[in-house]
Amino acid sequence: MYTSQTLLLIFAFISAAVTSTYGYSALQDARIIAQFRRDQELNHAKIARQLVHQANWASVGSISTNAIVENYPMVNIISVDDNDASGKSTGKIHFLLTDLDFTGPDWQRNNKVTFLFTDEQTLNCKNNNKDPMEPTCARIMISGQVRKISTSAADYKNALATFEKRHPAAINWMKAHHFYLCELDIQNIFVLDFYGGPHNVKSADYYSVQL
Amino acid sequence: MYTSQTLLLIFAFISAAVTSTYGYSALQDARIIAQFRRDQELNHAKIARQLVHQANWASVGSISTNAIVENYPMVNIISVDDNDASGKSTGKIHFLLTDLDFTGPDWQRNNKVTFLFTDEQTLNCKNNNKDPMEPTCARIMISGQVRKISTSAADYKNALATFEKRHPAAINWMKAHHFYLCELDIQNIFVLDFYGGPHNVKSADYYSVQL
Numbered sequence: 001m002y003t004s005q006t007l008l009l010i011f012a013f014i015s016a017a018v019t020s021t022y023g024y025s026a027l028q029d030a031r032i033i034a035q036f037r038r039d040q041e042l043n044h045a046k047i048a049r050q051l052v053h054q055a056n057w058a059s060v061g062s063i064s065t066n067a068i069v070e071n072y073p074m075v076n077i078i079s080v081d082d083n084d085a086s087g088k089s090t091g092k093i094h095f096l097l098t099d100l101d102f103t104g105p106d107w108q109r110n111n112k113v114t115f116l117f118t119d120e121q122t123l124n125c126k127n128n129n130k131d132p133m134e135p136t137c138a139r140i141m142i143s144g145q146v147r148k149i150s151t152s153a154a155d156y157k158n159a160l161a162t163f164e165k166r167h168p169a170a171i172n173w174m175k176a177h178h179f180y181l182c183e184l185d186i187q188n189i190f191v192l193d194f195y196g197g198p199h200n201v202k203s204a205d206y207y208s209v210q211l
Numbered sequence: 212m213y214t215s216q217t218l219l220l221i222f223a224f225i226s227a228a229v230t231s232t233y234g235y236s237a238l239q240d241a242r243i244i245a246q247f248r249r250d251q252e253l254n255h256a257k258i259a260r261q262l263v264h265q266a267n268w269a270s271v272g273s274i275s276t277n278a279i280v281e282n283y284p285m286v287n288i289i290s291v292d293d294n295d296a297s298g299k300s301t302g303k304i305h306f307l308l309t310d311l312d313f314t315g316p317d318w319q320r321n322n323k324v325t326f327l328f329t330d331e332q333t334l335n336c337k338n339n340n341k342d343p344m345e346p347t348c349a350r351i352m353i354s355g356q357v358r359k360i361s362t363s364a365a366d367y368k369n370a371l372a373t374f375e376k377r378h379p380a381a382i383n384w385m386k387a388h389h390f391y392l393c394e395l396d397i398q399n400i401f402v403l404d405f406y407g408g409p410h411n412v413k414s415a416d417y418y419s420v421q422l
Binding site for chain 1: 267268270271272273274275279280282283284285286287288289290307311313323324325326327329331332334337341342343344345348350352354378379380381398399401408409411
């Protein structure tokens with residue numbers, strides 16, 4: 001979120017403030033800096049959660065099994081939902097796949113996928129005069145594994161119901177075309193929300209955010 | 212665009228019309244069917260051109276070289292432009308990359324990329340009450356190779372100028388961060404614009420469309 005130069009300035013400012021108020025304390029400085037770093041990480045996690053929650057779809061990359069573009073990265077549009085029964089964000093990314101589409105066969109051969117979410121999906125960047133590729137137009141790349149949710153799992157019915165509430169078209173998808181409900185098992189989250197390069201957010205920090 | 216059943220019905224209708232007006236002619240039927248097929252293909256090509264032209268960005272898949280997610284499909288948001296100097300669509304997909312971002316290092320190790328464009332990028336599907344994953348929410352996946360345009364190439368200056376006209380932020384990108392101008396060399400185009408599965412569009416048909 002900040003360049004290392006900016007971070008140094010902020011740390012210097014915090015140190016100066018602490019020095020003038022309480023006198024110099026290396027231990028206190030270290031604690032404040034650790035807290036500052038932690039807050040920054042939580043901000044990135046929060047941005048990730050917000051981008052996921054506001055999105056109805058993601059651009060999903062997989063390694064293609066289609067004979068025409070075999071081993072190319074394929075990118076598909078996949079409808080997503082992270083709501084609980086009351087519409088609150090859980091961070092859990094649910095989606096429906098079918099083996100008749102691109103992503104379905106791909107993940108079953110090579111279970112490595114990446115979900116891209118960008119603030120431009122809702123035109124937030126355009127409406128704030130930000131180019132979609134500017135680092136200030138927040139984006140996240142969540143990589144991980146597709147996990148098919150068993151129809152006998154405890155959370156299956158609720159998860160499907162909340163998905164269909166958000167995506168009523170899915171009621172028809174489930175009637176035919178062999179769609180199945182999945183969740184993304186998160187391995188890595190990259191967050192770009194400002195200049196200075198991407199940030200890694202741990203999935204534990206991502207899930208612990210309260211929106 | 213149509214299921215084979217629907218196609219058969221249409222062909223039957225055309226045949227019946229031809230029979231009643233001109234009498235039966237197998238040759239004429241074959242010509243009409245060929246023309247019908249050709250028109251359909253051109254419609255898909257036209258939809259591809261329209262989706263590219265209306266978009267300011269694409270979701271770009273590459274094979275990741277990032278140590279944390281090596282060999283995963285990475286998906287990035289990349290600003291694009293297919294305008295000529297007067298703002299008309301050429302179909303040529305121009306974009307700027309930097310090796311400081313994800314896509315830059317990836318294509319140089321494995322030059323296989325896919326650009327996803329969807330009608331939902333402009334909220335056209337949402338505004339017409341279509342779920343973003345419905346086949347009627349048109350999308351295209353264009354796979355191919357990244358080609359860096361030499362700064363001494365004949366079309367370099369014009370291509371960069373039209374890109375910067377559409378993406379004024381790029382003027383700053385070019386001043387630092389080692390961005391370079393590229394074009395997508397198209398290997399394959401998948402078009403999904405209706406029920407019944409994806410269509411392949413040849414790059415020659417794609418480029419020959421006049422928008």
